[in-house]
Amino acid sequence: GEDVEQSLFLSVREGDSSVINCTYTDSSSTYLYWYKQEPGAGLQLLTYIFSNMDMKQDQRLTVLLNKKDKHLSLRIADTQTGDSAIYFCAESMFSGYSTLTFGKGTMLLVSP
Amino acid sequence: NAGVTQTPKFQVLKTGQSMTLQCAQDMNHNSMYWYRQDPGMGLRLIYYSASEGTTDKGEVPNGYNVSRLNKREFSLRLESAAPSQTSVYFCASSGLAANEQYFGPGTRLTVT
Numbered sequence: 001g002e003d004v005e006q007s008l009f010l011s012v013r014e015g016d017s018s019v020i021n022c023t024y025t026d027s028s029s030t031y032l033y034w035y036k037q038e039p040g041a042g043l044q045l046l047t048y049i050f051s052n053m054d055m056k057q058d059q060r061l062t063v064l065l066n067k068k069d070k071h072l073s074l075r076i077a078d079t080q081t082g083d084s085a086i087y088f089c090a091e092s093m094f095s096g097y098s099t100l101t102f103g104k105g106t107m108l109l110v111s112p
Numbered sequence: 113n114a115g116v117t118q119t120p121k122f123q124v125l126k127t128g129q130s131m132t133l134q135c136a137q138d139m140n141h142n143s144m145y146w147y148r149q150d151p152g153m154g155l156r157l158i159y160y161s162a163s164e165g166t167t168d169k170g171e172v173p174n175g176y177n178v179s180r181l182n183k184r185e186f187s188l189r190l191e192s193a194a195p196s197q198t199s200v201y202f203c204a205s206s207g208l209a210a211n212e213q214y215f216g217p218g219t220r221l222t223v224t
Contacts, residue, residue, distance in 0.1 A: 041217060042202055042218050099157055099160055104154035
């Protein structure tokens with residue numbers, strides 16, 4: 001079955017880079033997503049990558065996909081205290097319409 | 113655009129009471145979803161509606177019913193609330209080829 005795993009916690013200092021990792025089990029995944037959740041708020045879509053891509057960059061965010069190892073990572077450059085949040089990895093099986101399978105989330109704490 | 117809206121934001125129920133959580137989206141999306149979020153469990157899909165007129169069970173449908181009232185609105189009903197249904201409930205919608213889901217701000221429900 002589908003399963004998405006993430007480490008639970010990451011602590012970094014302001015200005016450093018953060019790397020949040022995710023592994024998934026289903027090689028049929030078509031799209032992989034990163035969401036951010038701030039305290040008391042809903043999930044905000046940060047970025048997504050199509051399964052035939054290795055990398056996607058969007059300003060301070062870099063997503064790397066290793067399809068062979070079923071490993072996805074999110075790198076945040078120059079991490080700021082405002083980046084402190086829970087980050088969720090998710091996968092989708094098909095394009096057009098599909099349910100998503102979410103990981104349990106990684107709490108990122110950025111200290112000044 | 114308001115995106116995805118949910119009402120109410122907070123609710124306290126007694127065991128056995130019923131209530132309906134409302135969700136609406138103004139993005140002309142075909143698909144809508146209800147999730148619950150519990151500590152350490154990530155997001156779990158309760159029900160979804162791939163398009164107007166259809167609904168399907170997700171991972172944890174027991175104790176819930178849904179109605180896709182029209183393309184914009186998707187409601188979640190608890191017929192007889194139980195303490196195990198204490199959670200944060202999120203509605204989401206999607207309608208694009210990459211199946212990005214956009215989330216509402218959530219309803220925090222406590223059942224005593």
